[in-house]
Amino acid sequence: MVIKKLTLHNFRNYEDETFCFFEGLNVLTGRNAQGKTNCAEAVFYLCTGSSLRIRHDRQLIRRGEDCALLHAEAESRYGKVELEAEIFENRRDLRVNGVRVTRAADFLGNMNSVFFSPGELRLIQDGPDERRRFLNLSISQTSKSYASALLRYNRILEQRNNLLKGHDSELIFETLPIWDEQFARYAAVIIRHRREYLALLSPLAEETHRYLTDGGETLALGEDRENPESEEEIAFKICSELAASYERDIRLGFTTVGPHRDDIRIMIDGADARGFASQGQARTAALSLKLAEVEIFRRLTGEPPVLVLDDVLSELDLPRRKKLLSRTEGLQCILTCTHAERLLSGRKMNRIRISGGKIVS
Numbered sequence: 001m002v003i004k005k006l007t008l009h010n011f012r013n014y015e016d017e018t019f020c021f022f023e024g025l026n027v028l029t030g031r032n033a034q035g036k037t038n039c040a041e042a043v044f045y046l047c048t049g050s051s052l053r054i055r056h057d058r059q060l061i062r063r064g065e066d067c068a069l070l071h072a073e074a075e076s077r078y079g080k081v082e083l084e085a086e087i088f089e090n091r092r093d094l095r096v097n098g099v100r101v102t103r104a105a106d107f108l109g110n111m112n113s114v115f116f117s118p119g120e121l122r123l124i125q126d127g128p129d130e131r132r133r134f135l136n137l138s139i140s141q142t143s144k145s146y147a148s149a150l151l152r153y154n155r156i157l158e159q160r161n162n163l164l165k166g167h168d169s170e171l172i173f174e175t176l177p178i179w180d181e182q183f184a185r186y187a188a189v190i191i192r193h194r195r196e197y198l199a200l201l202s203p204l205a206e207e208t209h210r211y212l213t214d215g216g217e218t219l220a221l222g223e224d225r226e227n228p229e230s231e232e233e234i235a236f237k238i239c240s241e242l243a244a245s246y247e248r249d250i251r252l253g254f255t256t257v258g259p260h261r262d263d264i265r266i267m268i269d270g271a272d273a274r275g276f277a278s279q280g281q282a283r284t285a286a287l288s289l290k291l292a293e294v295e296i297f298r299r300l301t302g303e304p305p306v307l308v309l310d311d312v313l314s315e316l317d318l319p320r321r322k323k324l325l326s327r328t329e330g331l332q333c334i335l336t337c338t339h340a341e342r343l344l345s346g347r348k349m350n351r352i353r354i355s356g357g358k359i360v361s
C-alpha cells in the first residue's frame with residue numbers, strides 16, 4: 001500500500017496543499033503547531049473514515065470555512081485507488097474512485113494504515129475503551145464482515161439501550177427478547193473475529209516486544225473472558241447472559257453484556273500492564289502492538305500498510321528508536337518530528353518541511 005498524493009483543502013490549518021509522498025520514508029518536519037499532526041490525521045481519516053480523537057468532524061474544517069476536502073491517490077497491489085472525503089458542518093460525503101459510498105464499512109480498508117503517536121500509550125494505560133477501539137479499527141480495515149457486523153451491533157445496542165431507559169417495565173420485558181436474538185448474532189460475529197485476530201496478534205506482539213526490549217521483557221495478550229468455539233454457541237451464551245441480566249440492565253438503563261464491554265488482557269512479565277507498567281514499558285508495549293498490527297496487515301492483505309509515526313521518536317530511547325526505524329524498511333512510512341533526526345541521516349528519504357499549514361520545502 002502506497003499513498004502517492006494527498007491534497008488538503010480547508011482542512012484544519014491547511015488552505016490548499018498537496019503532498020507527494022515517496023514509497024519509502026517521508027519525513028515531515030516543522031516547529032510545533034505548524035500542521036504535521038494535521039497532515040497525519042488527514043491520512044488517518046482517509047484510511048478509516050474517522051478522525052483521531054475528536055467527536056465532531058466539523059472541527060476538521062478550517063476555521064471560517066464551511067467545507068473541507070481531503071483527497072488521496074493511493075496504489076495497492078490491486079491497482080490505483082482514489083479516496084475523497086468532503087466534510088460539511090453536519091454531514092460528509094465519502095467517495096471511493098469517484099463513487100459515493102454511504103456505508104463507512106465500504107470506505108474503510110481501501111487504504112490501510114497503522115498509526116502510532118504518543119497518545120497510543122492509552123492503549124495500555126487506559127480503560128477497555130481504547131483497546132476495543134484498537135481492535136475495532138484494525139479488524140474493520142481487513143474484514144468487511146466485521147465492519148458491518150459492528151455497525152449493526154452498535155445500532156441494535158443503541159436501540160436496546162433506549163428501550164432500557166424507558167419507564168414501562170412491562171413493555172421493556174416484553175420487547176427485550178425481540179432485540180436479543182439479533183444482538184447475540186452480531187455479538188457472536190464480533191467475538192469470533194476478535195478471537196481470530198488476537199490469535200494472530202499475540203505471537204507477533206510478543207515477538208516484537210522481545211525484539212524491542214532485547215529479550216528483557218515478555219508481553220502476553222489474551223481474551224478477558226472465555227467463550228465457546230462456534231458462533232452459534234457464542235450467540236447462545238450471549239442470549240442467556242442477556243436474559244439473566246434484564247433486571248440489572250433495566251435498573252442501570254443500559255446493556256451490561258456483550259462485546260461492547262469486553263477487554264483484552266495485556267500482561268508484561270506476568271503482571272497486568274494497565275496497573276503496573278511504567279510509562280516506558282507502556283510505550284514499548286503499545287509500539288509492539290502497533291508493529292504487530294503492521295505485520296498482520298501484511299499477512300492478511302498481502303502488502304504492508306502505510307505506517308504513520310506522529311511525533312514518536314523523541315519519546316523513545318536511542319536503542320528503541322533505532323529498532324523502530326529498522327522496522328520501517330520495506331514499507332511506506334510517514335514520520336513527523338520537530339527536527340531532522342540525526343539517526344535518519346544517510347537514509348534515503350523525502351523530507352517535507354511544514355510551516356503555518358504550508359509546505360515550505
Ligand SMILES: Nc1ncnc2c1ncn2[C@@H]1O[C@H](COP(=O)(O)OP(=O)(O)O)[C@@H](O)[C@H]1O
Pocket residue numbers: 011012013014030031032033034035036037038039059060061062063
Ligand atoms: N479547524 C481548524 N482551523 C484552523 N486551524 C486549525 C484547525 N484545527 C487545528 N488548527 C491549527 O493547527 C495547528 C496545529 O497543527 P498540528 O498539526 O497539531 O501541529 P504540529 O505541527 O505540532 O503537529 C494549531 O495552530 C491549530 O490552531
Ligand SMILES: [Mg+2]
Pocket residue numbers: 033036037038311
Ligand atoms: Mg503534532
